[in-house]
Amino acid sequence: MHWNDLLGHVAAALTTFCFLPQxxxxxxxxxxxxxxVAMLFLFSIGVAFWLxxxxxxxxxxxxxxxxxxxxxxxxxxxxxxxxxxxxxxxIIQLDHLVLTVRSPDKTIDFYSRILGMREETFGEGxxxxxxxxxxxxxxxxxxxxxxxxxxxxxxxADLCFLVAGPLEEWVKAVSDQGxxxxxxxVARTGAQGxxxxxxxYDPDENLLELAMPMTGAQPKNPSVD
Numbered sequence: 001m002h003w004n005d006l007l008g009h010v011a012a013a014l015t016t017f018c019f020l021p022q023x024x025x026x027x028x029x030x031x032x033x034x035x036x037v038a039m040l041f042l043f044s045i046g047v048a049f050w051l052x053x054x055x056x057x058x059x060x061x062x063x064x065x066x067x068x069x070x071x072x073x074x075x076x077x078x079x080x081x082x083x084x085x086x087x088x089x090x091i092i093q094l095d096h097l098v099l100t101v102r103s104p105d106k107t108i109d110f111y112s113r114i115l116g117m118r119e120e121t122f123g124e125g126x127x128x129x130x131x132x133x134x135x136x137x138x139x140x141x142x143x144x145x146x147x148x149x150x151x152x153x154x155x156x157a158d159l160c161f162l163v164a165g166p167l168e169e170w171v172k173a174v175s176d177q178g179x180x181x182x183x184x185x186v187a188r189t190g191a192q193g194x195x196x197x198x199x200x201y202d203p204d205e206n207l208l209e210l211a212m213p214m215t216g217a218q219p220k221n222p223s224v225d
Contacts, residue, residue, distance in 0.1 A: 005061065012065030019072035023079070029192070032080035040077040047073060096128070097159070099206065100139045100152040106203045107138060114177055115161070115210075131161070157206040160190070160197070167196055167212050174200055174210075187214070 026032055047070045054062030101107040104127050111117040117129040117136070126145070129136040139145050141154050163170060167185050175181060184198030188211060195211040202208055 008059075008061035012061045016065045016069045016072070019069060019076060023072055023076050026076055026079045026083070030083055032083040035076070035080045035084075037077065037080050037084060040073060040080060044070060044073045044077055094134060096135045096137055097157075098137045098139050098149075099157055099204075100141050100154050101204050102141050102154050103203065104138045104140055110203050111136070114174060114179065155205040158209075159206065160188075160195075160209040160211055162190075162195075163210045163212060167198060167210070170210050171198055174198070 022035075026035070047066050050062060051066040051070060054060075054066055099107065108119050108127060108129065111129045112119055115131070117131045120128045120130055120135070122128055127138045129138070139149070139152055141152065171181060171185070179200050182199050182201065185196050186198075188195040188197045188209070190211060190213070192213070194214040196214050197209050197211040199207060199209050
């Protein structure tokens with residue numbers, strides 16, 4: 001095989017199979033919220049023309065690469081159409097949770113210092129803690145903020161947060177603040193698959209779970225004192 005042909009095949013393989021991770025991710029997450037359907041549609045048309053061009057030239061690197069790319073891009077486009085269709089009715093995402101706390105100041109300090117959440121004041125002086133695209137609204141235990149809440153109780157929550165960064169670094173960061181890890185790292189099952197998690201308590205003794213999705217082999221499950 002001529003060096004030019006070899007270079008063409010390698011380039012074709014790299015640019016073709018780069019679509020495979022996107023296809024797998026879209027299929028697994030059942031979400032195409034961040035994909036541009038218009039871009040994928042125009043891209044697929046362009047690839048189809050490249051395929052015709054390659055056939056006319058009898059250039060095999062162009063032919064097979066664009067044929068496979070067209071299949072992968074078409075599959076992603078099909079999933080994008082399927083998953084971006086507006087549902088008639090259904091729950092799509094959790095917006096916020098309300099935590100009943102004994103001391104909003106202690107809770108804000110804990111969640112901002114230990115977990116990096118961002119404090120926000122809203123409404124008539126109410127407090128919230130933001131992370132990602134969600135937030136925790138704080139409900140002081142000694143005040144009635146909503147008469148429709150019947151059983152506001154501090155320490156009754158059990159929350160799981162997905163985190164970035166090695167879990168061992170979180171173990172050290174939490175432990176260095178004098179907070180005891182009560183369990184973990186251990187294997188758990190999350191909404192989208194297996195997790196590796198640690199557990200500890202917040203100032204109101206709500207049980208907090210910090211978790212990372214598992215991508216490799218099953219982890220060991222030692223307890224951390």
